[in-house]
Amino acid sequence: MKRRDFLKVAAAGGLMVAANAGPALARDAKARITGAVGLLYDSTVCVGCKACVSACKQYNETPPSFSSSDELWDNPLDNDSKTYNSIKLYKDGTAEVKDREKDGHAYIKRQCMHCVDPACASACPVSALKKDEKTGIVTYNKDACIGCRYCQLACPFNIPKFEWEKAFPEIRKCELCSHRLKKGEIPACAEFCPTGACVFGPVEELLAEAKKRLTYKPGDSEMYPVERVNGRQMTERMVVPYIPRVYGEKEGGGTQVLYLAGVPFDKLGLPDLEEKPSAQQSETIQHTLYKGMIAPIVFLGGLVYIVHKNTKDE
Numbered sequence: 001m002k003r004r005d006f007l008k009v010a011a012a013g014g015l016m017v018a019a020n021a022g023p024a025l026a027r028d029a030k031a032r033i034t035g036a037v038g039l040l041y042d043s044t045v046c047v048g049c050k051a052c053v054s055a056c057k058q059y060n061e062t063p064p065s066f067s068s069s070d071e072l073w074d075n076p077l078d079n080d081s082k083t084y085n086s087i088k089l090y091k092d093g094t095a096e097v098k099d100r101e102k103d104g105h106a107y108i109k110r111q112c113m114h115c116v117d118p119a120c121a122s123a124c125p126v127s128a129l130k131k132d133e134k135t136g137i138v139t140y141n142k143d144a145c146i147g148c149r150y151c152q153l154a155c156p157f158n159i160p161k162f163e164w165e166k167a168f169p170e171i172r173k174c175e176l177c178s179h180r181l182k183k184g185e186i187p188a189c190a191e192f193c194p195t196g197a198c199v200f201g202p203v204e205e206l207l208a209e210a211k212k213r214l215t216y217k218p219g220d221s222e223m224y225p226v227e228r229v230n231g232r233q234m235t236e237r238m239v240v241p242y243i244p245r246v247y248g249e250k251e252g253g254g255t256q257v258l259y260l261a262g263v264p265f266d267k268l269g270l271p272d273l274e275e276k277p278s279a280q281q282s283e284t285i286q287h288t289l290y291k292g293m294i295a296p297i298v299f300l301g302g303l304v305y306i307v308h309k310n311t312k313d314e
């Protein structure tokens with residue numbers, strides 16, 4: 001076969017593929033798993049002590065992350081490959097009043113949201129990220145990972161982090177302390193939060209607790225759970241005005257980590273997502289990429305044929 005003939009065959013193959021490559025089929029959004037577990041983080045209860053950040057590092061055995069040149073303190077400013085959980089500060093103007101948007105300040109905890117329909121898992125071509133069928137926790141399998149970092153691109157919360165500093169890098173993110181749950185313990189960030197700003201439990205119960213708090217009257221005293229929702233430990237505190245919405249109930253198809261706050265969520269750095277899961281979009285991108293890969297395969301097939309033919313002709 002001559003080069004000109006091969007190019008004709010490859011071009012015809014490419015046209016055939018292009019003709020067949022219609023848009024990727026949209027699929028239905030995935031529903032919450034009954035019995036799925038997660039966290040409720042209430043920004044109005046958080047005092048920014050970062051006990052959760054230390055506990056997360058201790059129980060996940062991650063090294064310190066420095067943000068100052070003297071490298072004396074483990075003080076991550078954001079999530080990174082050594083930090084699965086960070087506490088960030090919002091402030092405006094004089095920053096005087098906590099949980100107020102204008103001239104106020106507030107804290108926000110950032111970790112994997114364990115999305116109901118996770119875009120990271122949909123984008124991963126080798127299923128290294130998977131959603132557990134019982135708990136809904138999004139876990140990572142380092143042995144399956146090929147390091148393509150599609151998960152990083154797909155995640156709307158900018159959560160998966162890549163170990164650029166290592167010779168054999170892995171993706172790092174919160175796995176809801178699955179190793180502790182297996183031992184009957186709760187996530188370290190919930191266990192060591194002294195105020196009850198972060199509580200663990202079944203998502204249905206966390207959502208009910210969050211909705212109950214939205215009915216509280218600002219200025220009243222109410223009982224708030226510590227460590228676990230509907231657990232034994234409670235603390236009494238004064239209610240501050242809430243933004244009337246549970247972030248994570250519907251955003252991006254829903255998440256298993258839910259938020260309450262006194263300051264608008266976008267000001268706290270949480271993306272303003274539609275109810276449609278981001279995973280539907282990432283799957284479309286992935287399927288389009290795979291379809292796009294068929295043309296190079298046809299081209300490669302042609303190349304192999306020429307080499308084979310030429311070798312035979314010699």
Ligand code: SF4
Binds near residue numbers: 112114119121155
């Ligand atoms: S927050 Fe990002 S990394 Fe976590 S489950 Fe959702 S898409 Fe995946």
Ligand code: SF4
Binds near residue numbers: 055056175176177
């Ligand atoms: S659940 Fe565990 S890994 Fe995730 S943020 Fe909390 S302590 Fe860290």
Ligand code: SF4
Binds near residue numbers: 049053194195
């Ligand atoms: S331990 Fe609790 S109160 Fe302290 S920063 Fe973390 S979530 Fe906030």
